[in-house]
Amino acid sequence: TYDINFKVIFVLGVSSNISLLLAVYCNTPPQLKTYAILIKIGTWNDLMSVCCDFFTMQRMLVVPGNLLYLSTGPCALISTRACYLGYCVQLFTLVFTLYIMTASFAYRLWVLHRPPPSNRNVRIIAAMLLTPPALVSVTFTFAQADLDIVKEFLRHNAPTYLSEPGALAGHTGMTFQLVFTILFVACTPPPAYAAILVIRSKVRNPPRKLETSLSEY
Numbered sequence: 001t002y003d004i005n006f007k008v009i010f011v012l013g014v015s016s017n018i019s020l021l022l023a024v025y026c027n028t029p030p031q032l033k034t035y036a037i038l039i040k041i042g043t044w045n046d047l048m049s050v051c052c053d054f055f056t057m058q059r060m061l062v063v064p065g066n067l068l069y070l071s072t073g074p075c076a077l078i079s080t081r082a083c084y085l086g087y088c089v090q091l092f093t094l095v096f097t098l099y100i101m102t103a104s105f106a107y108r109l110w111v112l113h114r115p116p117p118s119n120r121n122v123r124i125i126a127a128m129l130l131t132p133p134a135l136v137s138v139t140f141t142f143a144q145a146d147l148d149i150v151k152e153f154l155r156h157n158a159p160t161y162l163s164e165p166g167a168l169a170g171h172t173g174m175t176f177q178l179v180f181t182i183l184f185v186a187c188t189p190p191p192a193y194a195a196i197l198v199i200r201s202k203v204r205n206p207p208r209k210l211e212t213s214l215s216e217y
Helices: 002-027 030-056 080-113 119-143 147-157 159-163 176-187 189-204 208-216
Strands: 058-063 066-071 167-169
Touching: 002 030, 030 080, 030 119, 058 080, 058 147, 066 080, 066 147, 080 119, 080 167, 080 176, 080 189, 119 176, 147 159, 147 167, 176 189
Parallel strands: none
Antiparallel strands: 058 066, 066 167
């Protein structure tokens, strides 16, 4: 049942994201070409997230004093390192999704008051938004502990996990890199969603002088 859930999510995620990409690349009106850049980036990012999720099929094991990962996806046929790297990439996509969502709402508010930004500026902003989660994810790749250390930790704290199938990965403990990554990922959604709600309310209730032109458009 656990693996079936991953497979269903993978099929739905891939089909929906590919459908959206086809629509954006083939049927975007000329006046939305700039905004479509954000849609393309966000959709490719979501597609990558879905693929990483299927690649790892990961279950997080919360053991006092540590954080471990048990992967049963295709990555387990390659190596534990491949599973851990897949998880790092997925962390990046989850955070970057929030950044792009916020940027797309900000774009809508921007064009209510100013001319649309150029394609170049939109790409530069997207690259700037990509940098923080990319740096955190790359740094997190160095936080993985040797498998022998992880097994020794489980042997003393949660030996039942040692008998479960899959690729096991983890850390030497609550290291600075682990705690910093947890805080970065956990602290990103609240301000992002708050910003989206504020911007969304302003987009849905534009100044009166713009209402007529927007309805005509």
